[in-house]
Amino acid sequence: MISEEQFQKEIDLIIANAIREDVGDGDHSSLSCIPETASGKAKLLVKDDGIIAGIDFVKQVFAYVDPRIEVEVLIEDGSLVKYGDIAFYVTGSSQSILKSERLVLNAMQRMSAIATKTKSYVDLLEGTNTKILDTRKTTPGLRALEKWAVKIGGGENHRFALYDMIMLKDNHIDFAGGITKAIDKTKSYLKETGRDLKIIVEARSLEEIEEILKSDGVYRILIDNFNYEDTKKAVTLIGNKCLTESSGGINEKTVRNYAECGVDYISSGALTHSVYNMDLSLKAV
Numbered sequence: 001m002i003s004e005e006q007f008q009k010e011i012d013l014i015i016a017n018a019i020r021e022d023v024g025d026g027d028h029s030s031l032s033c034i035p036e037t038a039s040g041k042a043k044l045l046v047k048d049d050g051i052i053a054g055i056d057f058v059k060q061v062f063a064y065v066d067p068r069i070e071v072e073v074l075i076e077d078g079s080l081v082k083y084g085d086i087a088f089y090v091t092g093s094s095q096s097i098l099k100s101e102r103l104v105l106n107a108m109q110r111m112s113a114i115a116t117k118t119k120s121y122v123d124l125l126e127g128t129n130t131k132i133l134d135t136r137k138t139t140p141g142l143r144a145l146e147k148w149a150v151k152i153g154g155g156e157n158h159r160f161a162l163y164d165m166i167m168l169k170d171n172h173i174d175f176a177g178g179i180t181k182a183i184d185k186t187k188s189y190l191k192e193t194g195r196d197l198k199i200i201v202e203a204r205s206l207e208e209i210e211e212i213l214k215s216d217g218v219y220r221i222l223i224d225n226f227n228y229e230d231t232k233k234a235v236t237l238i239g240n241k242c243l244t245e246s247s248g249g250i251n252e253k254t255v256r257n258y259a260e261c262g263v264d265y266i267s268s269g270a271l272t273h274s275v276y277n278m279d280l281s282l283k284a285v
Contacts, residue, residue, distance in 0.1 A: 118153025
């Protein structure tokens with residue numbers, strides 16, 4: 001996994017790029033009709049039910065746009081909210097508040113939707129030892145925000161990107177000439193380059209799991225698109241030799257059943273790619 005410092009750099013890049021994209025050479029709507037010296041106050045109004053996420057992020061957004069802006073937080077990230085709640089008040093330059101508004105809303109609406117969906121999966125897994133993972137199926141350029149939202153919702157982050165963990169999937173295995181060759185080449189590569197990266201290997205059948213288990217150094221086996229019966233067999237085969245992860249079309253109706261097969265993790269791209277934004281508004285007070 002990436003370090004906190006690396007993660008913060010990703011957040012800083014998102015903020016800088018989003019403001020560049022949205023503001024360009026100036027917010028001329030505000031510059032044309034609102035005096036530079038005008039001060040104002042606004043509230044973040046919740047118009048939906050779910051888990052709020054993005055509060056800490058938008059504090060960074062306001063600080064980037066105008067360090068003099070003050071944010072009074074009423075509801076913290078990860079809290080359950082309902083229609084009519086006020087998450088925070090923001091006070092400062094009216095121009096600065098308006099310049100920040102769209103990024104604040106876009107980020108919080110999406111992050112809250114992801115946190116809400118993640119929390120629903122976490123609740124479905126209650127009482128099991130299985131944890132829900134996100135994937136790399138994220139919005140380009142916004143991965144750090146979306147993975148942050150998964151954590152706020154109670155889920156766990158999978159690898160952040162291609163560089164912080166090795167995952168040998170079907171195409172890697174086929175291009176490398178088979179499972180054992182792919183694992184051996186990977187271990188040699190890590191030794192030669194001095195990298196300390198965990199290795200996950202995808203299995204498409206029980207026979208492939210048996211082959212994976214003949215190699216040392218595998219951190220987790222990805223049990224991909226297995227039915228319940230074969231997943232249970234896979235978990236028994238693997239035992240304590242490495243961690244287990246189920247994936248492949250798992251949804252709210254099936255996630256509990258897979259957890260009850262005994263896997264350590266379930267990964268779901270739906271946490272980040274199949275959500276509907278939470279309805280939020282930033283309103284002048």
